[in-house]
Amino acid sequence: MTAPVRTRSSADLIRAEEPVLAHNYHPLPVVVARAEGSWVEDVEGRRYLDLLAGYSALNFGHRHPALIEAAHAQLDRLTLTSRAFHNDRLAEFAARLAALTGLDMVLPMNTGAEAVESGIKVARKWAYDVKGVPADRATIVVAAENFHGRTTTIVSFSTDETARQGFGPFTPGFRIVPYNDLAALEAAVDETTAAVLIEPIQGEAGVIIPDTGYLAGVRELTRREGCLFIADEIQSGLGRTGRTLAVEHESVVPDVLLLGKALGGGIVPVSAVVARRDVLGVLRPGEHGSTFGGNPLSAAVGTAVVELLETGQFQQRAAELGAVLRGGLSALVGRGVVGFRSRGLWAGVDVDPALGSGREVSERLMREGILVKDTHGSTIRLAPPLTITAGELTQALTALEEVLRA
Numbered sequence: 001m002t003a004p005v006r007t008r009s010s011a012d013l014i015r016a017e018e019p020v021l022a023h024n025y026h027p028l029p030v031v032v033a034r035a036e037g038s039w040v041e042d043v044e045g046r047r048y049l050d051l052l053a054g055y056s057a058l059n060f061g062h063r064h065p066a067l068i069e070a071a072h073a074q075l076d077r078l079t080l081t082s083r084a085f086h087n088d089r090l091a092e093f094a095a096r097l098a099a100l101t102g103l104d105m106v107l108p109m110n111t112g113a114e115a116v117e118s119g120i121k122v123a124r125k126w127a128y129d130v131k132g133v134p135a136d137r138a139t140i141v142v143a144a145e146n147f148h149g150r151t152t153t154i155v156s157f158s159t160d161e162t163a164r165q166g167f168g169p170f171t172p173g174f175r176i177v178p179y180n181d182l183a184a185l186e187a188a189v190d191e192t193t194a195a196v197l198i199e200p201i202q203g204e205a206g207v208i209i210p211d212t213g214y215l216a217g218v219r220e221l222t223r224r225e226g227c228l229f230i231a232d233e234i235q236s237g238l239g240r241t242g243r244t245l246a247v248e249h250e251s252v253v254p255d256v257l258l259l260g261k262a263l264g265g266g267i268v269p270v271s272a273v274v275a276r277r278d279v280l281g282v283l284r285p286g287e288h289g290s291t292f293g294g295n296p297l298s299a300a301v302g303t304a305v306v307e308l309l310e311t312g313q314f315q316q317r318a319a320e321l322g323a324v325l326r327g328g329l330s331a332l333v334g335r336g337v338v339g340f341r342s343r344g345l346w347a348g349v350d351v352d353p354a355l356g357s358g359r360e361v362s363e364r365l366m367r368e369g370i371l372v373k374d375t376h377g378s379t380i381r382l383a384p385p386l387t388i389t390a391g392e393l394t395q396a397l398t399a400l401e402e403v404l405r406a
Helices: 010-017 065-075 090-101 112-131 182-188 214-225 246-250 296-310 313-332 358-367 390-405
Strands: 032-036 039-042 047-050 105-109 139-143 174-177 193-198 228-232 256-259 271-275 337-342 347-351 379-382
Touching (some): 214 246, 296 313
Antiparallel strands (some): 032 039
């Protein structure tokens, strides 16, 4: 990394945000100015190993050379046309993304929440046009403790009161069942059900991994009952778990995939609804859109991301280094860690509450040069870039051990 431009101190910059930024986040007190690979640098020049990776938006690390090159090349040519016109980058992006996922058609959007909202609209339209559900009667079954975004409709089916309180009235049409409970899911599905929308692994809840057979059971149930299986792989997808998609651990192909975060390579927001042709084919001109969705810059970066994943290299790294991560965390159980869940390079780590909250542990790790993020209670999430080395990962685990011991 090049030397940071010395401007104001971290403390000064944090104080400057207070009166002008909405307080919808509670970030750790570090002000990042530079980044490369698995490392970030603050305005004072201190370096930190990034074990959050932008909630999986930085699966390929900060400023991956191939992605930066693709963005630079496209910036010199064309950045935006809107979908009022065609552009020369979008067809290749859509074709390669569809092929990577084993599905047929792509609806390009920008953010993960947009992909979820779009998936909901598509599922309802499919229910009315194809399944024959009476107008305005379609329902979607979701799982408790989910996280799909923070728009008004999405928080309508959240069970997190922090996300919901003060934002009603809420959008109807959703049924909430316990996660990892096929019997409850089956009881909630009826003739009005357009889709079952779930995360193959619940990230915000603490990297909750369902029992073996759950995803296959969801697939079988939705197929039998004539509704769609929508898999939200915005955090779990694109190499994070050691496979291209988390559903691949059970050899499942959903009807609809929701992708985002890593699809933009940490450079631009890119998301997509990827689905069977008969599902996305229900959309007609004017029924849905996005000014920036599918713009040439996003398509160029997204194509470069797909190209990286087509090699299989990053999926293999996540699987191999995931074993290192799992081994290191296993050694800490009973030594400050009361339990953990991991798949690939993704883990939810439950720290003994007597040692501090997740926030307090995150702050201690920050002081040791390791950046992580807390979630509920005393749980922290680890999601390092897939480009991290075994040595860097061991360094982070050693720091965690020392923080817990201290």
